[in-house]
Amino acid sequence: MFQLVSAVAERKRMGYNVHREILDEGAVDEMAEKSDSKTSLSERVKKSMRCSGPRAKECLLTSVPVVSWLPRYSLKENALGDLISGLSVGIMQLPQGMAYALLAAVPPVFGLYSSFYPVLIYFIFGTSKHISIGTYAVMSVMIGGVIERLAPDSDFSEWDNLTNETIINITNRDAERVKVAAAVTLLSGIFQILLGLVQFGFVVTYLSEPLVRGYTTGAAIHVIVSQLKYTFGINPKRYSGPCSLIYTVLEVCSLLPKTNIGTLVVSIVAIVGLILAKELNSYLSKKLPIPIPVELLGVVIATVVSWQVDLENKYKVDVVGLIPSGLQPPVLPEVSLFSKVIGDAFALAVVGYGIAISLGRIFALKYGYNVDSNQELIALGLSNSVGGIFQCFAVSCSMSRTMVQESTGGKTQVAGALSAVVILFITLWIGYLFEDLPKAVLAAIIFVNLHGMMKQFMDIPALWKSNKVDMLVWVVTFILTVLLNPDLGLAASIGFSMLTVIFRTQLPKYSLLGQIPDTDIYRPLEDYNQVRPVPGILIFRSSATLYFANAEMYQESLGKKSGIDITKILSAKKKLEAKRKRHEAKIAKKAAKKNAVHMEGEPEMEVQKDIAVIEVDAEPDPSLPRAIVLDLSPVNFLDTVGVKTLRRIRGDYGEIGVEVVLACCQTGVVDNLQSGGFFNDKVTKSCVFSTVHDAVLYCQSSRPEIADKETHF
Numbered sequence: 001m002f003q004l005v006s007a008v009a010e011r012k013r014m015g016y017n018v019h020r021e022i023l024d025e026g027a028v029d030e031m032a033e034k035s036d037s038k039t040s041l042s043e044r045v046k047k048s049m050r051c052s053g054p055r056a057k058e059c060l061l062t063s064v065p066v067v068s069w070l071p072r073y074s075l076k077e078n079a080l081g082d083l084i085s086g087l088s089v090g091i092m093q094l095p096q097g098m099a100y101a102l103l104a105a106v107p108p109v110f111g112l113y114s115s116f117y118p119v120l121i122y123f124i125f126g127t128s129k130h131i132s133i134g135t136y137a138v139m140s141v142m143i144g145g146v147i148e149r150l151a152p153d154s155d156f157s158e159w160d161n162l163t164n165e166t167i168i169n170i171t172n173r174d175a176e177r178v179k180v181a182a183a184v185t186l187l188s189g190i191f192q193i194l195l196g197l198v199q200f201g202f203v204v205t206y207l208s209e210p211l212v213r214g215y216t217t218g219a220a221i222h223v224i225v226s227q228l229k230y231t232f233g234i235n236p237k238r239y240s241g242p243c244s245l246i247y248t249v250l251e252v253c254s255l256l257p258k259t260n261i262g263t264l265v266v267s268i269v270a271i272v273g274l275i276l277a278k279e280l281n282s283y284l285s286k287k288l289p290i291p292i293p294v295e296l297l298g299v300v301i302a303t304v305v306s307w308q309v310d311l312e313n314k315y316k317v318d319v320v321g322l323i324p325s326g327l328q329p330p331v332l333p334e335v336s337l338f339s340k341v342i343g344d345a346f347a348l349a350v351v352g353y354g355i356a357i358s359l360g361r362i363f364a365l366k367y368g369y370n371v372d373s374n375q376e377l378i379a380l381g382l383s384n385s386v387g388g389i390f391q392c393f394a395v396s397c398s399m400s401r402t403m404v405q406e407s408t409g410g411k412t413q414v415a416g417a418l419s420a421v422v423i424l425f426i427t428l429w430i431g432y433l434f435e436d437l438p439k440a441v442l443a444a445i446i447f448v449n450l451h452g453m454m455k456q457f458m459d460i461p462a463l464w465k466s467n468k469v470d471m472l473v474w475v476v477t478f479i480l481t482v483l484l485n486p487d488l489g490l491a492a493s494i495g496f497s498m499l500t501v502i503f504r505t506q507l508p509k510y511s512l513l514g515q516i517p518d519t520d521i522y523r524p525l526e527d528y529n530q531v532r533p534v535p536g537i538l539i540f541r542s543s544a545t546l547y548f549a550n551a552e553m554y555q556e557s558l559g560k561k562s563g564i565d566i567t568k569i570l571s572a573k574k575k576l577e578a579k580r581k582r583h584e585a586k587i588a589k590k591a592a593k594k595n596a597v598h599m600e601g602e603p604e605m606e607v608q609k610d611i612a613v614i615e616v617d618a619e620p621d622p623s624l625p626r627a628i629v630l631d632l633s634p635v636n637f638l639d640t641v642g643v644k645t646l647r648r649i650r651g652d653y654g655e656i657g658v659e660v661v662l663a664c665c666q667t668g669v670v671d672n673l674q675s676g677g678f679f680n681d682k683v684t685k686s687c688v689f690s691t692v693h694d695a696v697l698y699c700q701s702s703r704p705e706i707a708d709k710e711t712h713f
Helices: 002-013 025-032 041-049 053-063 066-072 075-103 109-114 117-125 137-150 170-197 201-206 209-232 244-258 261-283 294-309 311-315 335-367 373-389 399-407 414-434 439-449 451-466 468-506 551-562 566-599 640-655 667-675 692-701
Strands: 019-021 157-160 165-168 510-515 522-524 537-542 627-631 659-663 710-712
Touching (some): 053 066, 053 373, 075 109, 075 137, 075 209, 075 294, 075 399, 075 414, 109 117, 117 373, 117 414, 137 170, 137 335, 170 373, 201 335, 209 335, 209 451, 209 468, 261 311, 261 439, 294 311, 294 439, 335 399, 335 468, 399 414, 439 451, 451 468, 537 551, 537 692, 627 640, 627 692
Parallel strands (some): 537 627, 627 659
Antiparallel strands (some): 157 165, 510 522
């Protein structure tokens, strides 16, 4: 260790000496032989359409990843871990699938279907080895909002002649709700497939981590509120639209006196029992080969107790009810519903993909493999599209199941396929055993599983210390999601996040740079004590790119930092020039009159000498810098306004004798300058330099006392 530290210290003490000419951008292009050849759009299209044997094989392996890795699957290394992991995740899928089906406002059995078909499709087309695809709370509550809007209870109310009161036709309502869920799921899958085909995987970059965490926390609040009716055994009216959560909470509070005591007791016992069991699970995690299936045990115990005590008839506790055995035949969703759910489907597509790719990248980085963002879009899209045809609701990746899949030894998506087999076994043969399961227990499972999302509130103090703008994005996203519902909240949150980026580019930090003595390194003068300004040369830098939104501010900041009021100086110069021209015209007029008198034969008179003439100084003002270097290293593109701004700055300051040169331009920026008309016969690439030091030395060499254009540093 000591030798390593000594080697690093020795390396830091090593110096270097470079001896070369000052290089402007034109010289660099010539020396490096810049290529001007660019592939046209038609050529790129032709190249992408060419087909060959190796290209077809590569396309197959990329589009269907299971073909590439399954033949090389190692039974010795992976089989046992994947088997244990698959069984563990499959056991978790049972209670979670049924519970999240309640969130989606469809019968619980459809949560089991959603834990089967999409998982198998992702096994074939997915690229992540560790994430667990299936039902997810945030996606379920979003679908529930769509279903409650398009198929509310009020649309299925009927008059019962036996009881002389209005009742809800549960059968017709559930059938219609399944149709809506299938339609929005299929459409969201189509969106994901299309986005993947056009290589639109980068869309997830607009979902920053603070935005995703704030959004999921806000959606968790919606999840909790939606399950309160099962906890208290009440039937509140379901609201939709902005502020619907607040109205729902008020409705629940007004119905609290009608709470079903039996249901409340079941809820409290289930929540306390699950929390204690999970804490015990965490305490024994290092001693147990696999975690205790807490949710499954809770479901089994609650079902047995409900069956023995007859909670449904004696205490009016709402239970799951009929769970049909077998699988549903494929049915194409009603196309007429697509126009009503198109916005919700797109939101589901973006949210589901954002959560899945975020978790996928975390585990890919941990275990050293790559996740193809575009292929993930296609895989999720196919999972949802096929799932929609088989009457599933939209799925994504669950953090809790993924952690179990990884911690129990799962190494490939074979674990996911095995979990689907477990669900298939339950659905075909033993699903009916859970018909007496109280819905309050499923709500309790949801509450307990949301504790991880509730811990995300601790992000606020952490972000306050690290980045206040990210904290603002988190808080605003949370508030918008709670107030506007998950669908509108997501769109508004992305818009706000983009605004913060725009504001940051509009309010960059402007600095004057100085040189660290005896080096070619330049740093902001206000940030370093030993940095010294270069005599006669002003070095100016902005921390953001230069474009239409901040171009005017760039000019103003340059004037403030340099202390040069360029508008005032140019105005004074123009007035002085106009006065000089008027005076010259007056003298010329007098001379013309004298010449006219002389022509008429009058005695020649000597022209008056020593007439005062106003002249503009050829020498620049000594209080002004000799040159200004614009460091454009943070600039990654220039629009037409940015190019015009640089051209105006160079022209205006040039009129008062201050030369303006550019430094550290990226190749794309130089191309923008070229296409924007910055260069002409008088302005060439000789005013653009690769480094700030080259630009400084060039400006210094323009002094008469410096003749050598070579430098040593």
